[in-house]
Amino acid sequence: MRANSRIPTSAQTGIHERLGELVDRHLREPFRKPILDYNRAAFDAAMAAWNGQPLILDAACGTGASCVLLAQQHPACFAIGVDQSEARLSTQKGELPPNLHLARADLVDFWRLLAERGVKLERHCLFYPNPWPKIGHLARRWHGHAVFPVLARLGGRIECRSNWRIYVEEFAFALGRVIGRDIGWETMGPEALDAPVSPFERKYRDSGQPLYRCVVDLRSAA
């Protein structure tokens, strides 16, 4: 990837004015869209592969490079990387670490299946989700999506990273609204960028962009 990517531009200058009411609606009205068979099959395969070790979920893992790293760095954990793009996942050639499973699935269903099964995560990574920076696209951002309250039920140390500051601010605001406490966010320091965790992080870093994250430990709350 070339290092000339741009920071998302948006008419939004801060947290979307309708985010609070949208999250409240999603908390009031459970999301009932039927789960598709192919997502259930991918979920069953992932659960069959899981060896019972503490679970790391790399949500929208793209090529899976970040989950290979996570699995190698945490041999006492099991990592599942989920992405909807077969093309991206299939760039992961060669043998995967034994404590890693890659699943091609839509997270909107995969997250709900995890919650339905009562699975509690150790760590939950959302690295560089598609930002959907247009004002009218709020509901496409994870925190504006009807599935969002389910993420809190999965527990774990949840971490969202983005090159769009407003995305991370909104994520912190929305997650705080779901769990009922204020949540902060931060600009990532240079030490975090020494070894980029994913292809998108590398691209943004090499383009000299500031990067942001929200990290919350939900392990005791879950």
Ligand SMILES: C[S@@+](CC[C@H](N)C(=O)[O-])C[C@H]1O[C@@H](n2cnc3c(N)ncnc32)[C@H](O)[C@@H]1O
């Ligand atoms: C900007 S890329 C980031 C990929 C990777 N996390 C990284 O940092 O390099 C966003 C990824 O989200 C995936 N994605 C978007 N919506 C998804 C969904 N509903 N379910 C699963 N994956 C999704 C896309 O296929 C894409 O690979």
